[in-house]
Amino acid sequence: MTKTTHSPAALPPGQRRIDFFPRFGRRVGQPPPPVPAHPTVVFGGALTAPIEITVDELVGTDRHELRADFHCVAGWSVTGLAWEGVAFADVYQRYVAPAVAPGTIVTHVMVRGLDGEHFVAELEDLLADDVLLADRLGGRPLDGAHGAPLRLVNPAQYGYANIKHVCRIDVLAGAPAAGSPALLDRLLQSHPRARVWEEERHGTLPGWLIRPVYRAIKFVMLSAAARRGEPGHQSKVNIG
Ligand SMILES: Nc1nc2c(c(=O)[nH]1)N[C@H]1C(S)=C(S)[C@@H](COP(=O)(O)O)O[C@H]1N2
Ligand SMILES: [Mo]
Secondary structure, eight states: OOOOSSOTTOOOTTOEEOSSOOOOSTTTTSOOOOOOSSOEEEEEESBSSOEEEEHHHHTTSSEEEEEEEEEOTTSEEEEEEEEEEEEHHHHIIIIIGGGBOTTOOOOEEEEEETTSOEEEEEHHHHTSTTOEEEEEETTEEOOGGGTTTOEEEOTTBOGGGSOSSEEEEEEESSOOOOOOOOHHHHHTOOOSSOBTTTTOOSSSSOHHHHHHHHHHHHHHHHHHHHHHTOGGGTOOTTOO
């Protein structure tokens, strides 16, 4: 599978390398969501009818390995993660495209996790050949910290677009209506494309301008995780 065209030594603008892969994100204060005994993904939205497929079936054929860097909007990057799973594009062609309601042109895709987090991506961004639905990391099944049972991996987009614990994927015929007007949401508003090399950190502010805010968040969150003694902070086994 083809990967990034950027030099392996280079990081996207405003990013700093760290040598462990922390559990991170908005839900980091809560335990990871429990994984059902027989996890499934429901495909819905602009389909003739929703489709439910077991994770085992989804990842069972046409598997790929992907070595890729991971970039969080808060400014940390981990390099050389070894993911395994299936290409999002293959899943889309096999299950979703044939079920799209007649006359509908899919432009966006909403990916949702068992913890309720979601991201809406442009379909085109998810059809890139380095976008996976991954069930393994570093030669082992994904753990709760990093997105069991299945996670979206899109190295070209910030971490917040890499939804963990995937349980639902809805295809949409247009961009969704604007989100919550709450102050915190406006301050940390995601970018609709979230492309790391373009530094699309924020919905309205230039990436470089908002860097210090995210760096402060990174500092607070990584310090708290270190105090909790989370595994990524003692071992480097997951990466490289
Ligand atoms: N389901 C879910 N996916 C999520 C998040 C989350 O809280 N819940 N956080 C996002 C953010 S902001 C980041 S940086 C990455 C962190 O991934 P990690 O915990 O594997 O490092 O997951 C992303 N995907
Ligand atoms: Mo993030």
